[in-house]
Amino acid sequence: MANSTKRVLIYRRGALGDTLLTFPLVEAYKKLGYKVTFCGNADYLLLAKLSGLADEIISSEFFYNLPKEYFDLKVIISKEGNLNPFPKDRVWLPEYYLKSLGLPLDFSKTLILPLPKRKLIKRGKLALLHPGSGSSKKNAPMELFERIEIFLKERGYEVIYLAGEAETWLISLKENLFYSTDILEIASVLKEADLFVGNDSGISHLSAYLGVKTFVFFGPTDDVIFHPIGKRVHLIKRDLSCRPCFPKVCEERPCLDKEELLRLWIYTFTKA
DSSP states (O other), X not given: OOOOOOEEEEEEOOOHHHHHTTHHHHHHHHHTTOEEEEEEOHHHHHHHHHHTSOSEEEEGGGGGGSOGGGOSEEEEESTTSSBOSSOSSSOOHHHHHHHHTTOOSOOXXXXXXXXXXXXXXXXXXXXXXXXXXXXXGGOOOHHHHHHHHHHHHTTTEEEEEEEOTTOGGGTTTOSSEEEOOOHHHHHHHHHHXXXXXXXXXXXXXXXXXXXXXXXXXXXXXXXXXXXXXXXXXXXXXXXXXXXXXXXXXXXXXXGGOHHHHHHHHHHHXXXX
């Protein structure tokens, strides 16, 4: 008897945050009974495979070698594909993808990964601070994170800075640092945290998706389009008419003023 399972190819090449915002689309086709092949950044797609959302993952470098006739449906998210990566209007990316393809808007807000915790601390409350991102234009001042560190330590948290491939500059600055470029290792560390504070970055997206209480600073980038998936994510942003403006960011960056963001963060922290 022939295999009647339909197969869908989803192509999305992008950074970690962009990739994670595509996961609801993968989940939607999985729920419809498709066998899902996800093509993109293979390191990040490990999260889709491990969570059970994707049946098969393939690096984007092999995209043009794939037998396209093998698939019943192809969703190519690129400017040259059949779905533009970004909406014309200010719409949250997961909703934009799902609506564009006529798919249900219901999707999981928590990514389930069967990974062990790293046990960075023996006891107590752990706060992870991630002061970097893929673009320095998006980063709130380092002093802001250092003042948050003091605030949290005074309230009994053990604070560890988290650094990935974009934050090698942190290695010489902080002793209380966990550095890794392995996305599964980073996910394991995030699962241990009681809270996370970061900029608009892929690691912030992953923290929120894993269900960690996550605070994300949005400055020049658009929180409407790019806000992370998660039930416990809190966006810290200033109400300024000039934002969002990324990538044409001014030198002054009032949207990332450390005093204002600290005030907003403390208020949000006490209410969360």
